Amino acid sequence: MSHMPESRPYHHGDLRAALLAAAERTLREKGVGSLSLRELAREVGVSHAAPGRHFKDKQALLNALALAGYERLGQALDAADDPALPLEPRLTALARAYLGFAIDNAELLELMYARKHDPDASEQMAAAVERTVGNLAQVVADAQKRGEIIAGDPEDLNLVTGATLHGMAAFIAGGMLTPEAALAGVETLVHHLLHGLKPR
Amino acid sequence: MSHMPESRPYHHGDLRAALLAAAERTLREKGVGSLSLRELAREVGVSHAAPGRHFKDKQALLNALALAGYERLGQALDAADDPALPLEPRLTALARAYLGFAIDNAELLELMYARKHDPDASEQMAAAVERTVGNLAQVVADAQKRGEIIAGDPEDLNLVTGATLHGMAAFIAGGMLTPEAALAGVETLVHHLLHGLKPR
DNA sequence: ACCTGAACACCGTTCAAGT
């Protein structure tokens, strides 16, 4: 038994994917701070210079990670969105999905938030962000059409809802809010957002 | 002219303060990524091991920086808060101050958000956060007392307003929102928060 | 007390050279 049984999934045609997979695991388990290309190369069983073939930069690796994150977040939001629902439950479901993602991927989400103005990657990134935000914008637009929401500038309305959700996610990622407290508070949060803090 | 005129403010009794000052300048000008203890030591004109006398860790330096940030944010909020004002303008002024801080100290704010569970520093840090949040909580509490705000759980109300402001600040720090757009939108933001998105 | 110099164990990035 001088070598592994068989079928090493790496080393050959899939180094890029292997690096990304290892990176995400490290990210989840030890945080961004402990993410090193050399360590990743070691984990995957490759020379320390090999990652350079697939990612011109450490930042490029991080960008790819963030991009994948947006992909998965987008899917989660799509899956959670039911356009047939009335506004409040629809928004609540969406918020719950977003916060769930934040809970399960706190470190990744921080990475996604951190803007690095890489001129090349920023195009894809902007598109990914757009798609994520677009999900929320659709809900607002639909609600406006149905008269369930005031007829203000949609941009402004998206900003409030977006900022609120973003802030909640940041609270979770930052450890200022426990997952339980966050999920327990979603309903009232959305309610307050829709009905306002002033007495009616 | 082989040496500086006089009074080197550093090197002697003030290395700690000098390091913090240099660090904040670097933070503002080049971002956290370019913050190195060795570089800081060079800038201040001291050996690379000297910082270790005043900060056990690089993280300790960052913690001190964040703490100072909370100090200044707290002062800015205090200065902006006028308890005599009616709820909406009072909250607007506070929001404007918070976003102003985010605009002027984007990198620092990111540092302040980033939780590092340093068991020792977390005590001071928690207190600093508490004071910042407390400012907002006071506004909500006052408004509730006056009947200007619904009589829900104060925790929940603080969460909405806090998350919204936090999210806006993060949008600014992350470059997804220009300072102009952010400041221009404060009034309607606060209005939407207080009056809700549903038609009245 | 406060700082220096050398040392250790890491990094990211580049580049010739191998297969």
Place this chain on the structure above:
DNA sequence: ACCTGAACACCGTTCAAGT
């Protein structure tokens, strides 16, 4: 095409030794 090995210029941290 894809990877290796060596090299370069950095890091943070520690620790004896100096003043």
